[in-house]
Each structure stands twice: as C-alpha cells, then as structure tokens.
Amino acid sequence: MTDCLFCKIVSGEVPAKVVRESARTVAFRDINPQAPTHVLVIPREHHSTVAELAAADADVLAEVLREAHQVAVDEGIAESGYRVVFNTGPQAGQTVFHVHAHVLGGRGLNWPPG
Numbered sequence: 001m002t003d004c005l006f007c008k009i010v011s012g013e014v015p016a017k018v019v020r021e022s023a024r025t026v027a028f029r030d031i032n033p034q035a036p037t038h039v040l041v042i043p044r045e046h047h048s049t050v051a052e053l054a055a056a057d058a059d060v061l062a063e064v065l066r067e068a069h070q071v072a073v074d075e076g077i078a079e080s081g082y083r084v085v086f087n088t089g090p091q092a093g094q095t096v097f098h099v100h101a102h103v104l105g106g107r108g109l110n111w112p113p114g
C-alpha cells in the first residue's frame with residue numbers, strides 16, 4: 001500500500017530501529033515508547049487489523065506472535081512478563097491501520113488498561 005506508514009517502514013522508505021526480522025515480519029522500536037521495552041511487530045504484507053490478518057493468513061498471525069515472544073526473550077523480559085496488544089479500531093486507540101502487535105514490558109503494567 002503506497003500511503004501506509006508501516007508499509008514504508010517495511011520497504012525502508014521510512015527509517016525505523018529494527019530489532020528483528022523474519023521472512024514475513026519486521027519488529028521495530030515504537031517511536032513513542034510507553035514502557036522500557038516497546039516494540040511493534042508487523043507483517044510485511046499490508047492488512048489493516050488483526051481480524052483481517054486472522055481471516056486472510058492465520059500462519060502469518062502465528063509468526064507475528066512467535067516473533068513477539070522472541071522480542072521479549074531478546075529484551076530479557078520473557079520471564080518477568082510482558083504484554084502483547086493489538087489495538088483494533090478507533091475507540092481502542094488504533095491510529096495506524098497496518099496491523100501491529102505492541103510488545104510492552106520492563107515495568108509493572110496496570111490491569112485493566114485505561
């Protein structure tokens with residue numbers, strides 16, 4: 001998709017602090033981190049929401065989740081605990097409509113979230 005920020009990160013047109021890459025995913029640091037670890041994991045292919053990705057290609061969704069866990073391992077937060085969040089739709093705070101898993105950790109995380 002030509003006008004999608006995260007497609008531009010995948011293509012390299014927009015720079016990002018990439019921490020992991022797999023065949024079908026890219027993981028990079030959030031530009032406005034909300035926790036000591038705040039990494040976004042995205043599929044290389046454009047899908048708007050996690051629901052669309054689940055319907056279109058469940059294997060890629062599984063790869064996104066495996067990579068999210070591997071980010072937590074790499075960041076040293078797999079044991080202490082971390083959260084994986086897919087904001088879906090405007091009322092949940094989704095602002096970029098290229099599906100992304102937020103991987104958050106490195107501090108105590110409130111539950112329920114705001």
Ligand code: AMP
Pocket residue numbers: 005014016029030031032033040086087093094095096097
């Ligand atoms: P959401 O609000 O769930 O759609 O999440 C979008 C996330 O993308 C936010 O946490 C932003 O801080 C992050 N973000 C926006 N632009 C960039 C960028 N150029 N590089 C890295 N993260 C970004």
Ligand code: ZN
Pocket residue numbers: 001004005006007008045046047097098
């Ligand atoms: Zn996109």
